[in-house]
Amino acid sequence: MEKRKKDIDLDAIVAKYRPVVSFRVKKSIGVRTPDWEDVVNEIMINVVEKLKKGEFRGDSSIGTFIYTITSRRIIDFIRKKSKVLKHAPEPNPYLSPQEHVENRERAQWIADSIEKLKPKYKEILYLYYYQELSREEVAKKLNISPRRVSERVNYAQKLLRKVMRE
Amino acid sequence: MKKCHFENLIDEYLFDKLDEKQKEKFEEHYFNCPQCFEKMNQTDEMIAVIKAHGSEIFRDFYAPRKTRRSRLEPVLAFLTPRQWAMAAVSAALILVVALGVIPNRKTTSPEFLINDDLVRGSSITLISPVIDNLDQVPSEFRWQRLRDNIEYKLFIFHQKELLWTTTTKDNFVTLSENTMSLMAPNKKYSWQVKAFSPEGFLIAVSSPVQFNFVTSK
Numbered sequence: 001m002e003k004r005k006k007d008i009d010l011d012a013i014v015a016k017y018r019p020v021v022s023f024r025v026k027k028s029i030g031v032r033t034p035d036w037e038d039v040v041n042e043i044m045i046n047v048v049e050k051l052k053k054g055e056f057r058g059d060s061s062i063g064t065f066i067y068t069i070t071s072r073r074i075i076d077f078i079r080k081k082s083k084v085l086k087h088a089p090e091p092n093p094y095l096s097p098q099e100h101v102e103n104r105e106r107a108q109w110i111a112d113s114i115e116k117l118k119p120k121y122k123e124i125l126y127l128y129y130y131q132e133l134s135r136e137e138v139a140k141k142l143n144i145s146p147r148r149v150s151e152r153v154n155y156a157q158k159l160l161r162k163v164m165r166e
Numbered sequence: 167m168k169k170c171h172f173e174n175l176i177d178e179y180l181f182d183k184l185d186e187k188q189k190e191k192f193e194e195h196y197f198n199c200p201q202c203f204e205k206m207n208q209t210d211e212m213i214a215v216i217k218a219h220g221s222e223i224f225r226d227f228y229a230p231r232k233t234r235r236s237r238l239e240p241v242l243a244f245l246t247p248r249q250w251a252m253a254a255v256s257a258a259l260i261l262v263v264a265l266g267v268i269p270n271r272k273t274t275s276p277e278f279l280i281n282d283d284l285v286r287g288s289s290i291t292l293i294s295p296v297i298d299n300l301d302q303v304p305s306e307f308r309w310q311r312l313r314d315n316i317e318y319k320l321f322i323f324h325q326k327e328l329l330w331t332t333t334t335k336d337n338f339v340t341l342s343e344n345t346m347s348l349m350a351p352n353k354k355y356s357w358q359v360k361a362f363s364p365e366g367f368l369i370a371v372s373s374p375v376q377f378n379f380v381t382s383k
Contacts (some may be wrong), residue, residue: 002304006375016200017197019203020196022321023196023203023206023207023210024193024197027195030177030348039225046228049311061192061198063197063198063199064194064197064198066197067193067197067198070197071190071193081347088304107214107218109213110211110215111215111219111222111223114212114215114216114219114223115222115223121225122223122224122226122227122351124225125216126220126224126227126366127366128177128214129216129217129331130216130217130220130224131317131319131366132333133183133361133366134300140290141365141366153177154369157208157212158211164208164211164212
């Protein structure tokens with residue numbers, strides 16, 4: 001304990017940032033890549049090592065410090081994985097449709113809650129998230145202003161968040 | 167609680183619509199802002215559910231006529247359900263007879279069920295890849311064009327799980343290296359295309375077609 005610089009609570013940092021790092025890794029290399037968990041573990045080990053060595057000097061926030069380590073590791077991973085570095089722009093990858101759905105009951109419950117929403121909110125979710133239309137396109141389709149679209153999306157989200165937090 | 171202005175970027179980030187710079191900035195931000203991270207996580211989960219259960223959640227939109235039933239309620243109340251059933255049976259009988267007698271001229275767009283999606287209209291013919299054992303990752307998916315101004319949604323599945331999806335107005339999609347790298351040799355994949363009218367209604371669906379490839383590159 002004494003050896004740690006400035007009494008950094010490593011456990012708390014790992015507990016707080018592990019989900020954030022996992023999210024970022026999954027989004028970049030895809031949940032389909034079975035190595036994603038290894039990459040997260042490596043990053044967390046790396047973070048702890050660097051903190052123990054006192055490499056974090058507080059020039060930036062701890063979040064940014066961990067973000068930088070994460071980004072570097074992801075770039076390495078992608079380089080190693082695909083030696084052909086042709087980064088064509090990804091058209092539209094919503095890559096993780098099933099990632100949260102491990103918990104089927106919860107997913108079904110959320111789905112039921114969406115289904116019970118008023119048609120005007122359901123319709124917005126359908127066009128905006130399911131069909132992935134832009135706010136402007138949705139606005140045109142429904143003959144309302146883009147601002148209205150945002151308001152409805154936000155409101156629908158607010159209703160669902162209540163359900164999801166339970 | 168005061169709203170963080172980065173919140174507006176959550177959706178675009180999750181759909182990968184931000185440019186590289188914005189993306190980096192936003193990523194750095196959510197490493198520093200627990201509120202945004204929590205919101206993003208919830209939105210991500212919500213989108214995941216919408217993507218996975220969409221066809222069941224949004225049944226009404228797939229079969230738009232069903233939603234209009236409410237306007238018909240006063241008319242429906244005119245007869246009891248049993249009477250309606252009788253009326254429907256008689257109407258169906260008359261129809262069968264009539265159709266048998268009158269040669270059908272213009273057929274109105276038919277309705278059929280594919281994978282639980284109620285589809286009105288035609289089916290889509292997939293052009294390529296439609297064979298097994300390709301010698302490399304397929305880089306292009308092509309299907310028959312229906313008519314102008316239709317949006318197609320391409321789905322690639324591994325076993326029954328959605329691997330990748332995109333929308334286009336063309337009748338083909340060229341995969342990027344990144345997407346191609348999601349697929350590995352000797353595994354079974356399938357793909358499917360759905361077509362949406364400009365109003366956003368599902369109008370046609372292809373049957374899912376399987377493919378696999380033997381070696382990578």
